Amino acid sequence: MPDTWIDTFPGLTRLPADIRAELEAGSQIVTAPAGAQIFAPGQTADNLLLLLDGTVKVQQKSDTGRDVFLYRVHAGESCVLTTACMLAFEDYAAEGISETDVRAVAIPRKTFDSLVGKSPVFREFVFTAYSRRITDLFTLIDDIVFQRMDVRLAARLLELADDRGVVHATHAALGTELGTAREVISRTLSEFHRRGWVEQSRGEVHLTGKEGLARLVKSAGAHV
Amino acid sequence: MPDTWIDTFPGLTRLPADIRAELEAGSQIVTAPAGAQIFAPGQTADNLLLLLDGTVKVQQKSDTGRDVFLYRVHAGESCVLTTACMLAFEDYAAEGISETDVRAVAIPRKTFDSLVGKSPVFREFVFTAYSRRITDLFTLIDDIVFQRMDVRLAARLLELADDRGVVHATHAALGTELGTAREVISRTLSEFHRRGWVEQSRGEVHLTGKEGLARLVKSAGAHV
DNA sequence: CGGAGTCTGTGACCAAGTCACCAAGGATCA
DNA sequence: TGATCCTTGGTGACTTGGTCACAGACTCCG
Numbered sequence: 227m228p229d230t231w232i233d234t235f236p237g238l239t240r241l242p243a244d245i246r247a248e249l250e251a252g253s254q255i256v257t258a259p260a261g262a263q264i265f266a267p268g269q270t271a272d273n274l275l276l277l278l279d280g281t282v283k284v285q286q287k288s289d290t291g292r293d294v295f296l297y298r299v300h301a302g303e304s305c306v307l308t309t310a311c312m313l314a315f316e317d318y319a320a321e322g323i324s325e326t327d328v329r330a331v332a333i334p335r336k337t338f339d340s341l342v343g344k345s346p347v348f349r350e351f352v353f354t355a356y357s358r359r360i361t362d363l364f365t366l367i368d369d370i371v372f373q374r375m376d377v378r379l380a381a382r383l384l385e386l387a388d389d390r391g392v393v394h395a396t397h398a399a400l401g402t403e404l405g406t407a408r409e410v411i412s413r414t415l416s417e418f419h420r421r422g423w424v425e426q427s428r429g430e431v432h433l434t435g436k437e438g439l440a441r442l443v444k445s446a447g448a449h450v
Numbered sequence: 451m452p453d454t455w456i457d458t459f460p461g462l463t464r465l466p467a468d469i470r471a472e473l474e475a476g477s478q479i480v481t482a483p484a485g486a487q488i489f490a491p492g493q494t495a496d497n498l499l500l501l502l503d504g505t506v507k508v509q510q511k512s513d514t515g516r517d518v519f520l521y522r523v524h525a526g527e528s529c530v531l532t533t534a535c536m537l538a539f540e541d542y543a544a545e546g547i548s549e550t551d552v553r554a555v556a557i558p559r560k561t562f563d564s565l566v567g568k569s570p571v572f573r574e575f576v577f578t579a580y581s582r583r584i585t586d587l588f589t590l591i592d593d594i595v596f597q598r599m600d601v602r603l604a605a606r607l608l609e610l611a612d613d614r615g616v617v618h619a620t621h622a623a624l625g626t627e628l629g630t631a632r633e634v635i636s637r638t639l640s641e642f643h644r645r646g647w648v649e650q651s652r653g654e655v656h657l658t659g660k661e662g663l664a665r666l667v668k669s670a671g672a673h674v
Numbered sequence: 675c676g677g678a679g680t681c682t683g684t685g686a687c688c689a690a691g692t693c694a695c696c697a698a699g700g701a702t703c704a
Numbered sequence: 705t706g707a708t709c710c711t712t713g714g715t716g717a718c719t720t721g722g723t724c725a726c727a728g729a730c731t732c733c734g
Contacts, residue, residue, distance in 0.1 A: 246508055246632070283550045287590045289671055290596050307584055311691055313577035350665065351465055354538035361543050363587050364520070370594055371629040372514050375690070396712065405595040412713060428699065428712065447507050447513055599721065620681060631722055636682060652681065652730060681730075691720075699712075704705105 231278060231331055234302060237351035245345045252337030264305075264322035271308040271318060272384070273332040279303050280328030285402070286320045295403045296320060297362055306355035313339060324388060370405060376414050378404050378448040380439040383424070391433040394415045451487050455479070455555055456500060458526060461575035468568045481553045484516035488529070488546035490501030495532040495542060497556040501525050506554030509626070519627045520544060521586055542579060594629060601670040602628050604663040607614050607648070607655060615657040 232238050232246055241249065246394075255278070258264060265271050267287050275282075279301050299305055299319075299322075308318055312335050319329065341348045367380060367446040382403060386393045397411040404411075416432065418424045423435035454472055456462050465473065482488060489495050491511050499506075506523040508531075523529055523546075532542055536559050557565075564574045593602060606627060610617045621625075621635040628635070630671070638653065642648045647659035657663065 231638065275654065286592055288592050288596055292586075292596065294592055294595055296591070310577045310581035310584060312577075314581045316581045316585075318581075319588050339570065339573070342573060343570070345562065346567070349563070349566060350538060353534045353536075354540065357534035357538045357540045357542075360584075360587075361540075362582075363591075364518075364543050365458060366503060367520070367587075367591060368510055368512050368518055369592065369627075371518055372512060372516065383683060399711075405591075408713080409692080409715085412715090413690095416714085426713090621682075632682085633684085633723080634721060636684090637721095640683080650682090675734105676711090676734090678730105679730105679732085681728100683728080684726090686725090687723080689720100689722075692718080695715090697712100697714080699710105702708085702713080704707090 231276075234278065235276060235304075235351070237354055238347070240347050241345065242347075245341060245348065248344075249333070249337065249348075253331050253333040255329060256332045257327065257397060258324050260324055260326050261273070262324045264324055265318065266321045266327075267319050268317055269301060273334050274309045274312065274350075275334070275339050276331040277303055277305070278329040280324060280326040282322050282324050282328060284320050293402050294405050296325060297359065297366070298325075304355050305330045306352060307359050309338065309352065310356075313342075314435075342375075361422050371425045373446065375410055376417065377394075377402070377405060377443055378422075379411065379414050380418070381443045383433060384436065384439055384443065386434075387433050391434065391436065393430065393431040396429055453661050458502065459500060459575070461578055462571070464490075466571075467570065469565065471570065472568075473557070473561065473565060473572075477555050477557040478565075479553065480556045481551065482548050484552075486547055486548045486552075488541065488548055488552075489532060490545045491543050492541055494540075495536045497558055498533045498536065498562050499529045500555040500557070501527055501529070502553040503554060504548060504550040505551060506546050506548050508544050508546045517626050518629050521583065523589070524645075528579050530576060531583050532577065533562065534580075537566075546594070573586050597632060597670065598630065599634055600641065601667055603635065603638050604642070605667045606646075607657060608660065608663055608667065611660075615655050615660065616654040617657065618653065620653055 230246070230250060232241065232249065238249075260280075264275070264282055277299055281301070282299040282305065284296045284299065284305070284307075286296055288294055305322060307320075308322075310316075322434040336409070342352060353358065379400065382400065383393050388394070397415065398408045400411045414424060415424060419426060421438060422437070423433070423438040425432040425434050454470070454474060456465065456473065463586065479566060481661075484504075488499070488506055501523055503525050505525070508520045508529070510520055512518055512523040529546060531544075532546075534540075546629065546650065566576060606624065607617050612618070621639065622632045624635045625632040639648060639650060643650060643664070645659070645662060647657070647662040649656040649658050
């Protein structure tokens with residue numbers, strides 16, 4: 227494995243040679259197409275996944291049948307929250323869906339446990355990833371409770387836009403992402419359109435006035 | 451230390467003798483009065499706390515100046531989320547306030563790190579505690595997004611009531627717990643009163659019809 | 675007794691979620 | 705080429721919840 231994947235994760239570059247060897251030998255690279263269910267509630271996670279390419283969205287299957295979007299894992303990050311359940315042999319209430327074709331490193335429970343035991347650097351990597359996700363969850367809760375919908379939508383649009391300023395998502399999809407109803411998204415987008423910030427077409431939103439959106443987000447002091 | 455505290459934590463009873471010894475030697479019992487700030491944002495946590503007596507409430511200091519209640523740590527549980535930040539040398543955005551006089555075991559970072567490295571049982575204990583808290587956070591988010599306020603308030607009242615069915619809390623306090631406004635609590639409690647479920651007096655709520663509250667909670671399929 | 679501070683009640687108003695229904699765009703297939 | 709169906713988006717009426725302003729009422733003390 228020349229040009230090892232390990233170096234794409236900043237937290238792992240400091241690993242000593244023997245640990246690197248064990249990590250490389252005890253893990254493998256896996257792929258999945260867009261839209262695949264990466265992990266699901268009720269099924270024990272047997273691997274820690276480190277994303278090399280693509281994005282995975284993690285959402286909670288609600289009892290009420292609706293989904294709550296929790297967070298998005300990008301290339302270079304890990305689905306680390308599953309590991310708690312992995313090591314604790316507990317079930318997970320969330321599911322992960324690949325949004326694009328993804329490539330990831332799968333570290334099986336055995337290797338993971340062994341490395342956590344042996345390597346302080348690896349431990350720090352894991353716990354750092356944890357604390358990131360956890361503080362993310364805290365700010366998510368904060369946003370849900372205190373932030374206005376228009377601000378949250380504006381922030382999310384800026385985040386999801388591709389390099390041409392286009393967001394590929396239906397109103398319903400944006401609704402689940404923000405934990406609100408489709409109608410609310412529709413109304414808010416009409417308002418944004420009225421202000422000349424967006425143009426709409428079926429299944430996509432064109433950001434024509436990013437400055438306006440950014441100003442709205444900033445004025446509310448949102449956590450982008 | 452006869453009758454060691456270790457056995458009050460089910461996950462730790464399986465620890466081998468040498469690890470127990472290290473844990474006992476490398477930790478100490480601390481106390482704090484009711485209302486003390488146990489940990490705060492911006493100050494690195496240097497100890498993992500395992501609660502022996504009392505309760506600690508953990509809440510996020512919001513940018514907007516208001517607080518969001520996250521969860522409550524009871525005797526026999528640990529403030530484990532702080533450990534991620536502890537090991538990762540990262541700051542924490544939440545603060546912990548003792549609600550009663552508390553007694554706890556403080557495990558310093560050094561001991562903690564060493565034990566996580568040496569003992570698979572201790573690792574499992576830590577990661578189990580993690581996964582509990584994390585899934586709790588997930589259900590919290592779910593509740594905030596989808597559950598009606600009256601149901602959430604009813605559930606919380608049942609949870610907070612002492613053995614005589616009295617909840618000692620002001621409307622404002624219940625408001626922060628549920629991430630809503632005092633006025634909403636007042637209105638909802640009036641409604642509960644109208645239905646004969648509660649009696650009110652300054653600073654406390656008497657549950658006179660727990661069955662009604664329980665029925666409301668149950669009919670909504672809430673996560674108690 | 676007389677403030678000062680805290681706790682609760684209330685009305686008006688706005689933001690957001692729910693429900694019901696309709697219309698337009700796209701796909702499929704006889 | 706239509707007929708049909710599904711998905712997406714638009715809209716109005718209504719309910720719930722959050723915000724603001726202000727007024728009583730209780731408690732603690734000096």
